[in-house]
Amino acid sequence: MADLLALSSRYIDQGIYEGPASVNRINGQLSEVEDGIAMVEAFSHVVALKSEQGLVLFDTSLEAFGGQILRALRGWSHDRISTIAYTHGHVDHVGGAGAIMAEAAEKGHPRPQVIGHENVAHRFSRYHLTDGYNSTINARQFGGAPGKTNGFISAGMTTSFGPKEWVTPDREFSERMGLASGSLRFELFHARGETDDHLWAWLPAKKTVIVGDFLIWVFPNAGNPQKVQRYPLDWAAALRAMAALEPELLLPAHGLPIAGGERIAQVLDDCATALEVVSHQTLSMMNAGMRLSDIVHNVKLPLALMEKPYLRPVYDEPEFVIRNLWRLYGGWYDGNPANLKPAPDQALAQEIAQLSGGAAQLIARAKTLSDTGEYRLACHLAEMAALAAPEDRSIHGGRAEIYEARMKSELSLMARGIYGDAARQSREAAGKNS
Numbered sequence: 001m002a003d004l005l006a007l008s009s010r011y012i013d014q015g016i017y018e019g020p021a022s023v024n025r026i027n028g029q030l031s032e033v034e035d036g037i038a039m040v041e042a043f044s045h046v047v048a049l050k051s052e053q054g055l056v057l058f059d060t061s062l063e064a065f066g067g068q069i070l071r072a073l074r075g076w077s078h079d080r081i082s083t084i085a086y087t088h089g090h091v092d093h094v095g096g097a098g099a100i101m102a103e104a105a106e107k108g109h110p111r112p113q114v115i116g117h118e119n120v121a122h123r124f125s126r127y128h129l130t131d132g133y134n135s136t137i138n139a140r141q142f143g144g145a146p147g148k149t150n151g152f153i154s155a156g157m158t159t160s161f162g163p164k165e166w167v168t169p170d171r172e173f174s175e176r177m178g179l180a181s182g183s184l185r186f187e188l189f190h191a192r193g194e195t196d197d198h199l200w201a202w203l204p205a206k207k208t209v210i211v212g213d214f215l216i217w218v219f220p221n222a223g224n225p226q227k228v229q230r231y232p233l234d235w236a237a238a239l240r241a242m243a244a245l246e247p248e249l250l251l252p253a254h255g256l257p258i259a260g261g262e263r264i265a266q267v268l269d270d271c272a273t274a275l276e277v278v279s280h281q282t283l284s285m286m287n288a289g290m291r292l293s294d295i296v297h298n299v300k301l302p303l304a305l306m307e308k309p310y311l312r313p314v315y316d317e318p319e320f321v322i323r324n325l326w327r328l329y330g331g332w333y334d335g336n337p338a339n340l341k342p343a344p345d346q347a348l349a350q351e352i353a354q355l356s357g358g359a360a361q362l363i364a365r366a367k368t369l370s371d372t373g374e375y376r377l378a379c380h381l382a383e384m385a386a387l388a389a390p391e392d393r394s395i396h397g398g399r400a401e402i403y404e405a406r407m408k409s410e411l412s413l414m415a416r417g418i419y420g421d422a423a424r425q426s427r428e429a430a431g432k433n434s
């Protein structure tokens with residue numbers, strides 16, 4: 001068993017950062033963080049609590065981790081699993097439920113009750129409508145074409161997006177719910193944040209807060225470019241509501257558990273502040289009538305916050321949160337009249353290529369810009385060059401190089417995934433026999 005609390009104390013107190021894998025550990029191992037409270041580190045974690053009526057679990061991880069989660073839990077307790085609470089309906093939180101149900105059936109135990117917010121079932125319905133889309137974007141986000149084996153994909157995300165069996169909550173709530181299991185008493189609170197179906201739990205007797213994805217030891221996933229709406233200010237308010245309870249133990253669904261009132265207060269305040277600063281700056285610029293492009297390039301987050309070991313933008317990033325806020329509070333029109341009813345991308349690219357002396361000129365200039373680190377401009381020109389001359393293998397070779405350089409220059413997994421995907425497409429196009 002790892003001493004996860006000692007690890008998180010060291011990182012927080014000394015401001016040490018040893019890379020994403022040091023805080024988001026996905027090893028399938030169980031660690032007891034306090035008497036009767038354990039965490040299995042996976043994608044997502046599973047938080048387990050012993051009660052006289054059986055084990056209470058928060059989240060179930062991905063389907064592919066189901067077996068490993070059960071083995072880890074059974075090394076700690078043979079009690080029946082009586083309750084599963086989903087912190088939200090993302091596949092990495094609900095996918096392992098099928099394995100847990102199967103184990104209960106096999107052992108002749110009563111089926112565990114599943115608790116979740118009332119929007120979890122709506123989410124599952126949406127996933128059925130958008131299965132192909134979600135497979136595609138997850139493959140892109142986590143770095144691989146659909147069906148290919150790497151990272152998240154090999155962890156169970158093959159060609160179909162979700163688990164074989166979606167286990168829907170059989171006890172739902174909308175705002176707040178009390179939950180008892182033996183002498184354990186929880187308060188469940190709904191708040192919007194990463195999702196619209198999120199809950200967090202308070203265990204007053206242990207001054208423990210179970211936070212799901214409200215705290216994930218990276219910059220909040222509040223901007224994700226390929227996914228549905230996130231709620232940054234509701235998210236910050238939820239973090240402040242947790243802080244007001246003065247927790248002494250915090251158990252997240254990704255990253256490390258944290259002990260100690262002051263330490264937890266600091267982390268909750270920092271994460272809430274980061275979301276509030278981005279939101280308030282964005283809103284004040286929206287209210288001043290600025291265009292989206294100008295807002296994206298003018299919002300500034302204090303560097304000191306971004307350097308905290310639990311706020312590194314290695315997954316999502318503030319720039320994406322600004323766009324998400326624009327979508328939340330405004331319409332899709334970005335303030336640039338040319339973008340209201342634009343020409344097809346390819347027609348515009350052909351026009352610009354002609355003006356500049358051909359697609360080869362565009363890609364040559366793109367390479368110069370990329371070599372000097374002007375990746376934003378370089379990508380515009382490379383994209384136009386490839387749109388203007390989609391069959392040209394040398395242009396695809398140039399585009400691949402530029403997106404590879406761009407990918408290496410980026411910190412966030414989301415940006416790296418999308419640029420890596422573009423580079424891969426052009427590598428393939430460049431290698432085709434003409």
Ligand SMILES: [Zn+2]
Nearest residue numbers: 044090092213
């Ligand atoms: Zn998650």
